Amino acid sequence: MSPSLQLVAPSCLLFLSLPLLLRAADYTVGDGPWDTGTNYAAWADNHAFVAGDVLVFQYVKSQHNVFEVTEGTYRSCDTAAGVLKGYTTGFDRIELTEARSYWFIxxxxxxxxxxxxxxxxxxxGGSAGRGDAGPPPSVPMPPPGSAAAASPPGSCRSWAAWALTLSVFVVVNYM
Structure with a gap:
C-alpha cells in the first residue's frame, strides 16, 4: 500500500466516526443521587441540554420517585393532575427526545x-445547542486562564475537532 493510502484510510475512518463522537450526552441529575439536598435549578443552569440527551436519576426507590409533569404541577407540587409519566426503578434513564421544556418532581x-x-x-442541537457552551457532564470547570480551560480532558468535542483537523490535513496534503 502506498504511503498516502496508509494515511488516507485511517483519516477517512476518523471522519466517518465523527457523528458517533458528537452524539448526545448522559447527565446524572445533580451529579449525584436524586435527593432533597441538591439545588437542581443551579445544576440545570450549568448545562446546555439538546434533544437526544439522557437524564439519569439515581435514588433509593423506597424513598423517592420521579414524575414527569406539566409546568403547573411542577410549580404547585400537586400531582392530583398534570402527571405525564412516572418512574420508580431507582435508576431511571429519561431521554429528552425533543426541543422543549421538561419538568420533573x-x-x-x-x-x-x-x-x-x-x-x-x-x-x-443547532447553533443554540450545546456547541462549546460548557463542559461535558460531570467535568468540573477549570479556572479561567488555565491551559485546561480550552477543552476538558477526555472531551469528545476536542477529540472530534482534532480528528477532523487531522483528516482535512491528510486529504489536502496527500490527495
Whole structure:
C-alpha cells in the first residue's frame, strides 16, 4: 500500500466516526443521587441540554420517585393532575427526545416543596445547542486562564475537532 493510502484510510475512518463522537450526552441529575439536598435549578443552569440527551436519576426507590409533569404541577407540587409519566426503578434513564421544556418532581410527601424538582430547557442541537457552551457532564470547570480551560480532558468535542483537523490535513496534503 502506498504511503498516502496508509494515511488516507485511517483519516477517512476518523471522519466517518465523527457523528458517533458528537452524539448526545448522559447527565446524572445533580451529579449525584436524586435527593432533597441538591439545588437542581443551579445544576440545570450549568448545562446546555439538546434533544437526544439522557437524564439519569439515581435514588433509593423506597424513598423517592420521579414524575414527569406539566409546568403547573411542577410549580404547585400537586400531582392530583398534570402527571405525564412516572418512574420508580431507582435508576431511571429519561431521554429528552425533543426541543422543549421538561419538568420533573419527586412525589413523596414534602420532597417537591422541599426543592426536589427539576426543570430543563432542551434545544434542538443547532447553533443554540450545546456547541462549546460548557463542559461535558460531570467535568468540573477549570479556572479561567488555565491551559485546561480550552477543552476538558477526555472531551469528545476536542477529540472530534482534532480528528477532523487531522483528516482535512491528510486529504489536502496527500490527495
Amino acid at each position: 419527586c412525589d413523596y410527601p414534602g420532597h417537591c416543596v422541599g426543592g426536589m424538582k427539576l426543570a430543563v430547557n432542551v434545544s434542538d
